[in-house]
Amino acid sequence: MPEGLEEKAKTFIVCVSWNCEDKAYFARCFELPSCTGLATDEADAVAGARQAIVDHLEYRTELGLSLPEPLLGAVADALRVPREYLGYTEGKQHAGGQDD
Numbered sequence: 001m002p003e004g005l006e007e008k009a010k011t012f013i014v015c016v017s018w019n020c021e022d023k024a025y026f027a028r029c030f031e032l033p034s035c036t037g038l039a040t041d042e043a044d045a046v047a048g049a050r051q052a053i054v055d056h057l058e059y060r061t062e063l064g065l066s067l068p069e070p071l072l073g074a075v076a077d078a079l080r081v082p083r084e085y086l087g088y089t090e091g092k093q094h095a096g097g098q099d100d
Contacts, residue, residue, distance in 0.1 A: 002061045009053040011070040014046055029053050031071055 013030035025045035037048020
């Protein structure tokens, strides 16, 4: 792996939300939407997205392509969208009509 890719990967924004359908946390890189992670643990979802970012940057490096720049730099490890903003409430139905 080229030097510095893991550190660069940490500067991209990762947004985390709760996925009611999968009953798991979904993490997505804001700047690289195809770099995602899905896990029952929030930290594992973020780690999955971070690894996908590293893999993406490594692939671009191997192809000799320029690396994308993060929008804001190292602002936070992850941005979290609270479940209540997504229609999630413990033991109650969602807009889709299904219980958790």
